[in-house]
Amino acid sequence: MSKLILPDMNRRLLLRGAAGGAVAALAAACRLPETGASSARGFRNDPFSLGVASGDPTPDGMVLWTRLAPNPLDPDGGMASEPVEVAWEIAEDEGFLNIVRSGVERALPGQGHSVHAEIHGLPAGRTYFYRFHAGDATSPTGRTATTPAFLSGVDRMRIAWVSCSHYEQGFFHAYRDLVEENADVVIHTGDYIYESSWGPQVRRHAVPEPYTLADYRMTHALYRLDPDLQAAAAHAPWLVTWDDHEVDNDYAGDVAEEPHVGLADFRERRLAAYQAYWENMPLRRRSMLERASGRMRVWGETVFGNLAAVYMTDGRQFRTPMACPTEEDRGGNIIARDCPERLDPERTYLGAGQERWLNSSFGRSGARWNLLVQPTLFSPFYSADPETGALTAWSDGWDGYPAARQRLIDTFAGRPESNPILLGGDTHCYWVTDVKQDYADPNSPTVASEFVTTAVTSHHTNHDAFAANVPDFPHIRHFDARERGYGLVELTGQRAEVTLRTVGEVKRRDGREKRDQARFVVEAGRAGPQRA
Template identity: 45%
Template sequence: MFDPSDLRAAARSEGGVSRRLFLSWAAALPGIAVLGQRAEGRTLRHPTFSSDPFSSGVASGDPTPRGVVLWTRLAPEPLEPGGGMAPELVEVGWEVASDEGFSNIVRRGSSVATPQLGHSVHVEVDGLEPGRWYWYRFHSGAAESPVGRTRTMPRSDEVPDRLTFAFASCQHFESGLYTAYEYMLADDPDLVFHLGDYIYEGAARAGGVREHIGDEIRSLDDYRIRYALYRGDEHLRAMHASCPWVVTWDDHEFDNNYAGAISEEEGTDPVAFLERRANAYQAYYEMMPLRRRSLPRGPELRLYRSIDFGRLASFQVLDTRQYRTDQPNGDRRSPINEQALDPKGSLLGREQLGWLKSRLLASTSTWNVLAQQVMMGMVGFRTDGVAEPIYSMDQWPGYAAERMALVEFLRDRKVPNPVVLTGDIHSNWANELRVDDRQHDAPVVAAEFVGTSISSGGNGSATVPGLEERLSANPCVRFFNAQRGYVRCSLSPTEWRTDYRVVEQVTTPGAPAVTKASFVVEAGKAGMEPA
């Protein structure tokens, strides 16, 4: 007989949903359906719509040298359950052209938008030329989508002269405007990496710049509507349409500070929690330009993957939520204790960690990048009544054994030019990573660039009380700033440059943006220098 207490105990020990556990739990979760691979039944080939069905815009993602994922969703009433669509199969045509005017269409076809996947469309286009820009659009009935622009990656054996990309995270809708995307669009990057907290799951709160709809989200329709609300922002839609995005999640796409199958709230029913996780994961897949390999199976969705820009840069996109063991010390800040140093504790899970190491060993790229969520720098803070510095147990210091072993792996296996990209923390940091950052004289192994939020936390500030003391106690930190914005990176075979782009206000439109700081990493050297 199924016992939910067994579920919680197994999740704590295994750090997430193993396939064995998933198969046993699925039988006990009648509300969770495993999504099929085929759409069956009558397909509407000439639908009519009450209003624009392409209200969430278009997007592309996960590019390869020969292809890319194209995405859209049919939702004439995006903030209503079902998006204003009847539960029917609907044909959606698509076209890819080598020019913005679509005078030379190089690929075209049709897909079926199904109610099971919220009438989203994920087209995996192949047969394109490496290393060039394309334009695409969708149509259904008499309706036509906005035009999107995308690009393929260079050939796998090519070393391009340059790559420019941006990364961002944490875009709480109520806290501020998405002005940062307006400036990111003007930068015209080749790629965008979104490192999590694309939406926030909380209930509507009065007094913000904008307002969520309804209570804290739990059902599949709740999550779909929340994504549609966020996609209603014109700057976010425009940025999605301008270049390919590579996305991964953190916690708020589901529930704050969760760890695998474990809620941060004691007493949460584990079956209901997994049911909610299945809803959250499915909505994420529906609204993101992901490949079919990421199609969710109940509360399980494989998101970690590689994106290569020729041999200039190899990006390992990580998932630090789905497979982690429970945070030490009840997720409260604490010194690095026995739990954090327990080798059984894991942020990545055994399978993902093994995959990551194999990818790093096989890489022939100049720059080897971890695109992930939580800060890897071991930054401690002094507090009254505690003799030792305290650290965030939700970040990598809470899993210090795995974190130090991973950096040791980068060092001992001589992985070329490792760089870590991080979101989550609503502030900018530039960190030099050592095997143990508490050993200030140890050699630097990698650079970590932490990006602030797009809007979460409101306007923020350029500094915080006691900053100088905190920085002097943590020599691994080269820069800190707590305003809003995004990070722009430019790579060549010899140099990596990071620019911290800060928007002075997110509570009023049209605020200016400035480059607050810039750092350069020279290929072959682990440290960073101000630019």
């Protein structure tokens, strides 16, 4: 099939779909047996204030998301503590003249009245439109798609990937721009929300730093109220993972960055954050938080015919705590590269389970391109201690886990036909690098290509200092921390074209101005990005 071209959604966000008799007819046709859930209640305010989204597409379906919140910044979203029936429908056309699936979900108070409708049985490689109904209210219309059939022919596709969207530090121009670029899939590499206030602020969080489930629900609601985020969420299916700020800065499993915070207390905070994340993202029920184990699965593989396989990973939940912490800080620190704990071969960034999964699965779907999505910069970048001259490492990134990084590099090196590309975020900078089999040897083979996007809004203050060190790392092809934006990947069977898209001044609502900072090409069968 050709590119998964999806029609323009700009005006559709204002639609509320069919009204009056059509809504009543749908509710009657989809009515469930009496369950105690409210299905005919009216809402004083729009219960679909947070918009709609879809995610985790497969050849026969996807998950459709919304969350009822007539008063979105209230702790309970303005909802009573009772279930509510929410009808959904999927059509082949935006006018909903040809509805192909419909059903009803129960939005439960224990799940923030969120809806995660898992759809199955649709034809592969098709575009669809969807919406929800609750009481007398109808949601905005979203657009989604099933993935092409396994190993079926796909001519091209366009992926947008984003990272680090701090609400207070700017407006989400990147989200609006990727809608105009008609991305087929949106990938978020993490820091989708921020728990803390810092840096320059042009708007404010609605609640102080979150610690409870209600706090995190309100923080997610504030972000979801943003019109540019709503447009991007409704535009195409999303694939998501988290980094640290969805919970707390620089955490690792149940270990907080602050030494005075006990494991049990931080675990409760983490579970609250994870629960709110599931409630507010287009994730399947298999990703629901398991409270007994304290685990939640966000990692997995999505395959797009014979063209691409995307591997989403989780770099926070299962990692070994940071090496060589100080008495004041267990989070990320600049540490000596010869720190014995850092060099321990048993240390893991992704956890043993994800490492086994990637070792057995990566590059084996038959797809031409294999994209590994992980939160941050993968390749080494470091400096020397200004007083001693000793080389240092940043303990929170892959440089704090060199043995784990090498194990992943060895996987890439063993499967050169997989055309591996790494996508990352976190650092609020653009990076383009050669992934080397041995970074200590500049002549070592390049085994993969790495692209790290800048932040949607989150600021960076050290461009000049970083840039001064870049020439010491010949594997780095491009670096820039001065602009905000996102990345676009255009895939064909012959090449991957990567655009580093900047979006102008995020501190102003009217400051959006798109520009391509740089463009790179990776040729199939030849690892390493080349400047276009």
